[in-house]
Amino acid sequence: MTELEVAECPVCLQSFDDDVAIPRVLGCGHSVCEACLKQLPQPFPDTLRCPACTQLVKIPPQGPSALPKNIDLLRLTHSAPPLNPHTRSLHNPTTSFMPHLWPPNFDSAWKDWVLPEGSVHPASSTITPPLSSSRPAFASRVIKDNQKVSLVRITMLSPESDSLLQLSYFAKVMSALNRMEHGMRDQLRLILKACSIRSSLVSDVYGFWHSLDDSFLYLVFEDKKCAKFTEKIDEVGYSPTGANFSFGAMGMEICEALMTLHSEGLVLGCLGLGCLGFDEFRHICVDMSGVLMNAHGVDKIVAESIAGKKIINDSKMVTVYFDLLKEGIFVAPEVFLDLLRLEGVVVECDSSRFKVGRRSDVWSLACVLISAIFGTNSIQTISSCNNLFQPDSCLDFSGAYTSWTEKIKSFLENTLGADHVLYEILCKCIDLDPDNRPLTFGVWKSLKYLVSKVQLNDLACLEESNMQHCIALGKISQPKETGDCHDDTRIGHTENEAVQKYITNIDEGIIVGVSLGNFAVANLKGHLDSITGLAVGGGFLFSSSFDKTINVWSLQDYSLVHTFRGHEHRIVALICVEKELPFCISGDSGGGIFIWGITNPFKHEPVRTWYEDKDWRYSGIHALAVHGTEYLYSGSGDKTVKVWSLQDFSLLCKLTGHKSVVSSLAVCHGVLYSGSWDGTVRLWSLNDHSLLTVLGEDMLESGSSVMSLSVYDDVLVVCQENGCIKIWKKDVFKRSLHVHKGAVFAVCLDAKCLFSGGWDRVVHVQELLDDSGQMDVRSVGLVSPESVITALVCWQGKLLVGCADKLIKAYYYYS
Numbered sequence: 019m020t021e022l023e024v025a026e027c028p029v030c031l032q033s034f035d036d037d038v039a040i041p042r043v044l045g046c047g048h049s050v051c052e053a054c055l056k057q058l059p060q061p062f063p064d065t066l067r068c069p070a071c072t073q074l075v076k077i078p079p080q081g082p083s084a085l086p087k088n089i090d091l092l093r094l095t096h097s098a099p100p101l102n103p104h105t106r107s108l109h110n111p112t113t114s115f116m117p118h119l120w121p122p123n124f125d126s127a128w129k130d131w132v133l134p135e136g137s138v139h140p141a142s143s144t145i146t147p148p149l150s151s152s153r154p155a156f157a158s159r160v161i162k163d164n165q166k167v168s169l170v171r172i173t174m175l176s177p178e179s180d181s182l183l184q185l186s187y188f189a190k191v192m193s194a195l196n197r198m199e200h201g202m203r204d205q206l207r208l209i210l211k212a213c214s215i216r217s218s219l220v221s222d223v224y225g226f227w228h229s230l231d232d233s234f235l236y237l238v239f240e241d242k243k244c245a246k247f248t249e250k251i252d253e254v255g256y257s258p259t260g261a262n263f264s265f266g267a268m269g270m271e272i273c274e275a276l277m278t279l280h281s282e283g284l285v286l287g288c289l290g291l292g293c294l295g296f297d298e299f300r301h302i303c304v305d306m307s308g309v310l311m312n313a314h315g316v317d318k319i320v321a322e323s324i325a326g327k328k329i330i331n332d333s334k335m336v337t338v339y340f341d342l343l344k345e346g347i348f349v350a351p352e353v354f355l356d357l358l359r360l361e362g363v364v365v366e367c368d369s370s371r372f373k374v375g376r377r378s379d380v381w382s383l384a385c386v387l388i389s390a391i392f393g394t395n396s397i398q399t400i401s402s403c404n405n406l407f408q409p410d411s412c413l414d415f416s417g418a419y420t421s422w423t424e425k426i427k428s429f430l431e432n433t434l435g436a437d438h439v440l441y442e443i444l445c446k447c448i449d450l451d452p453d454n455r456p457l458t459f460g461v462w463k464s465l466k467y468l469v470s471k472v473q474l475n476d477l478a479c480l481e482e483s484n485m486q487h488c489i490a491l492g493k494i495s496q497p498k499e500t501g502d503c504h505d506d507t508r509i510g511h512t513e514n515e516a517v518q519k520y521i522t523n524i525d526e527g528i529i530v531g532v533s534l535g536n537f538a539v540a541n542l543k544g545h546l547d548s549i550t551g552l553a554v555g556g557g558f559l560f561s562s563s564f565d566k567t568i569n570v571w572s573l574q575d576y577s578l579v580h581t582f583r584g585h586e587h588r589i590v591a592l593i594c595v596e597k598e599l600p601f602c603i604s605g606d607s608g609g610g611i612f613i614w615g616i617t618n619p620f621k622h623e624p625v626r627t628w629y630e631d632k633d634w635r636y637s638g639i640h641a642l643a644v645h646g647t648e649y650l651y652s653g654s655g656d657k658t659v660k661v662w663s664l665q666d667f668s669l670l671c672k673l674t675g676h677k678s679v680v681s682s683l684a685v686c687h688g689v690l691y692s693g694s695w696d697g698t699v700r701l702w703s704l705n706d707h708s709l710l711t712v713l714g715e716d717m718l719e720s721g722s723s724v725m726s727l728s729v730y731d732d733v734l735v736v737c738q739e740n741g742c743i744k745i746w747k748k749d750v751f752k753r754s755l756h757v758h759k760g761a762v763f764a765v766c767l768d769a770k771c772l773f774s775g776g777w778d779r780v781v782h783v784q785e786l787l788d789d790s791g792q793m794d795v796r797s798v799g800l801v802s803p804e805s806v807i808t809a810l811v812c813w814q815g816k817l818l819v820g821c822a823d824k825l826i827k828a829y830y831y832y833s
Contacts, residue, residue: 025091028070029054034091041092042085044068045075045705046688049091055082061749062710065703072732073688074703074710119189120196128195129796131210131225135187138227138238143167145224145238166241167224168307172206172494173198175233182537182829183783186797191228194235205492206237212282213239213306218297219275221306239307247294247386264300266469269387271302273462276383279304280376280458287374287490288312289382290347291389312347313490319345320357329364332414339415340422348385350378351419352452353490360491374488377452383461384447387440388426391433416450423448439464540576542826544569549820552809553602555594556616559818560602561809561826562589568604570620573816576828580620584612584627591642591652601625605639605652608632611662628667630660636679643683643690645704651690653680659692661707673702675709678723686729693724699736701749713746725776728767733786737762737774745786745793752793757782764810764820771798773817775807781819803827 025034025041027050034041039051048070050058055077058066067074078084137146144164175194185193195203213223222240229236272294279286286309293308323338324330330338339354349357352372355365427445434441443464447455466472547564554560558579559571566589568582587608594602594616602614609630615621630639633656641653649670650662659673659680678695685691689710690702697718701710714722714736721740728735734746741758743765744751760777767773767786772795775781781801787794801817809820817829 025049025094027051027054029058034088036092041088042082043088044077044085046071046073049088052082052085055085065710067732067748068688071687074701075688076703076705076708119185119193124196125192127207128192129188132188132191133225133227133238135228135230138167138169138236140169140229140231143169143241168221168239168241168305169227169236170239170307170310172226172235172237175228175235182539183799183801185799187228187230188796189798191226191235194228195226201487202492202494205487205489205494208282208284208487209237209306209310209489209494212279212284215278215282217275217278218301218303219271220278220304223306237307237310239305241307242295242297242303242305245296247291247296263469265390266465268302268390269465270462270469272304272383272386273458273465275302275304276379276458277462280379283486285374285376285488286313286379286382287353287488288316288347288349289379289386290345291386292346294386309489310494313492313494315345316342316347316349316490317357320354321361324358324361324363328362330358332418335415336418340418343385348382349490350374350381350452351415351450353378353488356491372450372452374491375452376457377455378488380447380455380458380461381452383458384444387461388430388444388448391440392429419450423450439467537829537831540828542571542576542578542828543824544571544578544581545824545826547824548822549808549824549826550588550590551592551604552811552818552820552826553592553594554811554813554818555596555602556600556618558616559811559813559826559828560592560594560616561820562592562604563824564588566606568592568602568614570616571826573813579618582612582614582620582624583622584624585610587638591639593642593644595644595647597647603642603644603650605642607638609638609654611639611642611650611652626667630654630669640679640681641683641692643685645685645690649704651683651685651692653683653692653694655679657694659683659690659702671707673700673707673709675700675712681724682727684727684729687732691727691729691734693727693736695723695739697722697724697738699724699727699734711749713749713751714744717744717751725761725763726765728765730767730769733767735765735767735772735774737765737776741776741778743772743774745795747788747793753795755784755795757784757797763806763808766810766812768812771812773810773812775803775810775819777806779804779806781807781810781817801829 026032027034027039028048029050030039030053032039032051034049034051039053041049042052042055043049046068048068050069055066058069060066061074064077064079065074066077139146142164143166145167173194175190210223213220221242224238224240227236227238276286288309290308290312293305293312295303295305297303319342320338323341335358339351342349342354352374356374358365426448430441430444443456443461447461449455545561545563545565545567549561549563551562552559554573557573559573561569561571566583566585566587568589569578570580570582571577572579585604585606587606587610589604589606591605592602594600600616602616604612604614609632611628611630612624613626615625630652636655638655639652640655643651644664645651647664650664652660652662654660657674657676657678657680661670661673662668663670673692676692676694676696676698680692680694682693683691685704688704690704691699692702693699698715699713701713702708703710713734719740721738722742723739724736725739726737732748736744738744739761741756741760741762743755743757743762745753745755758774758776758778758780762774762776764776765772765774770786772784772786773781779802781803783798783800785796785798787796801819803819803821805821805823805825807819808822811818815830819827819829821827
């Protein structure tokens with residue numbers, strides 16, 4: 019036995035009763051408790067929006083208490099059993115034209131890191147403020163004009179080629195990120211998090227940017243234009259006779275920068291002298307873009323040195339490792355050996371058992387401090403083939419490394435003295451076994467003692483996070499310029515694999531359907547003049563044209579099924595009504611209205627025809643809309659909206675107020691929307707056809723004539739002659755879009771997808787985002803039918819485009 023649902027208020031979800039939650043019946047037929055009705059906002063006088071169906075309904079001037087009480091609902095409430103939550107019906111999801119290019123949770127995690135297309139200027143290496151983003155890091159930071167940036171290549175997008183749907187800039191970036199391996203994305207996520215902590219010791223990161231010139235995806239970092247470490251080393255370097263405050267402070271800041279990164283689970287794995295600099299206040303700064311470039315350089319040197327070999331001898335291994343040190347890139351031995359393993363080299367030395375971790379950065383830190391102790395001359399020595407980093411060639415890797423450390427210790431002892439506070443800890447830092455090295459915090463305490471002469475043994479260790487990723491070993495350090503980057507920057511095309519699928523070849527019907535990749539297009543030929551309208555009903559596609567005919571097309575194979583003839587003037591409006599006996603209504607420029615039966619087999623004669631009053635000053639019908647099986651609305655050149663009865667086809671009334679041609683009509687949730695060349699949209703109640711409000715009256719400008727409009731749920735999209743698209747939500751203006759170059763003749767709003775096309779011969783596909791009440795619009799891509807777009811319909815995942823060149827193009831995605 020089917021359980022009855024408990025009647026409850028759609029607002030407060032309380033069960034209806036006779037005392038508190040009294041059900042009051044609205045004009046749309048839904049019931050809402052009286053207490054909630056009193057709290058609902060009234061967008062217009064004596065009018066509110068039903069919370070169940072969102073229709074605008076009239077309420078008595080006395081208030082909700084004057085509405086009738088739903089006695090039958092109260093009677094059912096008292097007798098209904100408890101609700102079984104599993105008995106609620108579920109709506110089948112509608113088919114979307116756009117495929118899921120990336121998961122929904124992926125969008126929320128990465129979308130705020132995509133920089134605007136024109137924000138970065140590679141020629142000058144600058145970024146343009148402000149950056150519009152909801153990310154708190156952007157909202158709280160003021161970016162200076164001509165802020166310098168550094169660009170690091172992350173991955174390469176395949177070269178663009180001809181295709182059906184060209185993805186937008188944003189979609190290209192998100193698709194590239196989505197194609198990355200999980201490990202690479204995890205490392206990027208850690209870098210973004212670590213560089214967004216607003217530490218002056220680590221360069222900031224702004225996000226991802228795609229270069230249209232070289233098809234690379236870049237990670238954009240702040241470039242503080244610091245003085246190079248090597249240029250200022252003598253000013254902050256170690257002095258055997260001085261207090262060494264600057265040296266100690268410099269070393270402590272490097273330690274603090276590393277500890278900041280380690281706290282986020284990020285290990286550098288390599289640190290070069292070029293990654294460090296001093297800002298205008300002589301504070302150290304770790305350039306993360308330099309770290310990434312160093313990591314890429316290390317990987318490149320290792321790959322070129324082994325030349326694809328799977329086994330290399332100890333002599334070659336020693337040479338490759340110390341070549342890195344000569345370049346001033348300090349890579350811990352365990353990191354180097356792991357790099358060899360990643361390149362497929364079999365490593366059998368004893369030191370290969372050591373694991374990469376936070377202490378690997380301690381090794382690099384010690385090399386930087388040792389370089390600072392030796393000063394400029396020694397840094398030049400480090401970068402050249404000198405005995406300092408030249409091992410004994412007869413030793414294996416462990417022996418050569420031990421020989422090298424003995425030389426370093428000898429230099430330190432001669433420079434610092436064996437009893438110096440830094441001597442012991444630096445010697446431990448370059449130990450081959452990472453477990454014998456101190457943590458970064460231990461080095462920091464020694465440097466603090468050098469500056470203040472105070473022991474800090476009571477301080478707790480600040481490094482407790484485990485390593486999650488090492489930059490030097492990650493995929494980011496190994497960007498691939500070719501290979502597994504598939505060309506989906508334009509969906510629907512795979513280079514060298516253009517698959518042509520001819521669906522049918524019928525005279526005056528569909529000529530060709532070319533399938534490229536996962537997007538297909540079918541060209542429907544049959545009209546002799548420009549397409550003026552498209553409508554779907556009864557399982558068929560209907561198209562009207564200036565050739566005074568209506569063609570009926572199969573939605574299965576796109577063949578021409580039938581042609582309606584009878585109009586004496588150009589057909590300019592077309593709609594379908596889906597009822598028990600579906601029918602099609604067409605209007606022409608002479609004021610004629612024709613009703614056609616659309617049940618197969620089709621009849622040649624219309625079911626009904628009539629004409630509105632003719633006036634030589636005006637141009638007949640311009641738009642049609644229908645409300646159920648009761649009313650037909652026609653927008654006319656005489657500036658009125660006419661209301662016709664679909665029972666006896668009589669003229670019931672005229673809605674006046676527009677100052678020019680009524681060019682477009684739409685019906686949704688109890689409201690009739692009429693757009694006019696006067697630049698306004700009027701909202702009329704379907705209950706009594708009274709005027710509710712006028713939209714756009716305060717935004718009139720040159721070329722603001724309304725050419726088309728579309729309504730979905732509580733969102734209204736209005737397209738104008740000047741190419742502007744305006745969006746209202748719940749009758750409140752949200753934003754304007756300027757993506758078209760010329761008049762926008764057609765628009766279709768399908769759930770969250772907005773399709774618009776017009777004079778510029780481009781159909782823009784955009785996504786509407788309603789985030790916390792803030793309407794945002796994001797470009798997904800565009801379709802270029804190569805003709806002026808005059809009509810648009812989106813139906814069950816198919817985008818149907820009517821063009822001025824007599825063609826109808828059907829675009830669809832298939833799995």
